[in-house]
Amino acid sequence: MGFDEVVLEANAAFYHAVESLDCEKLDHILAKDEPVCVVHPGWALVSGREAVLESWTRIFDHAGVMQFVIASATAHVEGDIAWVTCVEHLTSVQGGRVIEGAVQATNLFRNESGTWRITHHHGSPVR
Numbered sequence: 001m002g003f004d005e006v007v008l009e010a011n012a013a014f015y016h017a018v019e020s021l022d023c024e025k026l027d028h029i030l031a032k033d034e035p036v037c038v039v040h041p042g043w044a045l046v047s048g049r050e051a052v053l054e055s056w057t058r059i060f061d062h063a064g065v066m067q068f069v070i071a072s073a074t075a076h077v078e079g080d081i082a083w084v085t086c087v088e089h090l091t092s093v094q095g096g097r098v099i100e101g102a103v104q105a106t107n108l109f110r111n112e113s114g115t116w117r118i119t120h121h122h123g124s125p126v127r
Contacts, residue, residue: 007075007082010116011107013087015068021060023053031110031119039122041103064093080111088123102126 010029015081017025024057024125036049038056060066071120090107 003082007077007084007109007116008073010109010118011073011075011084013046013085014118015070019066019080021063023057027053028057029118031102031117032112033110035119037120041123041125057096062094067091071079082109082116083107087104087126
């Protein structure tokens with residue numbers, strides 16, 4: 001299996017962790033070394049591993065369900081850094097309401113001791 005496929009598997013693991021609404025699962029795939037950051041759609045940049053986990057906790061606390069269908073995922077690998085661009089087709093339930101949307105995402109991964117871990121996620125809404 002090539003690096004591109006391994007990074008795409010790491011990307012899928014990220015979305016499975018988010019769908020689980022479980023920060024403990026997300027903690028296992030999040031980069032251990034700084035920098036770690038995230039830009040959720042409509043949010044300012046969140047920096048620092050603990051702050052990133054807290055931002056996901058806030059999202060998970062208000063979501064009953066989050067389901068992703070990932071489209072057009074493409075991985076690029078340069079040494080110990082890789083990134084995936086993709087479109088997230090998201091269905092979520094918040095406050096009893098079903099919300100659907102599309103988000104253009106870029107996910108940056110770093111190889112830490114042979115494991116590709118997400119170090120940055122940036123999502124922007126698509127119309």
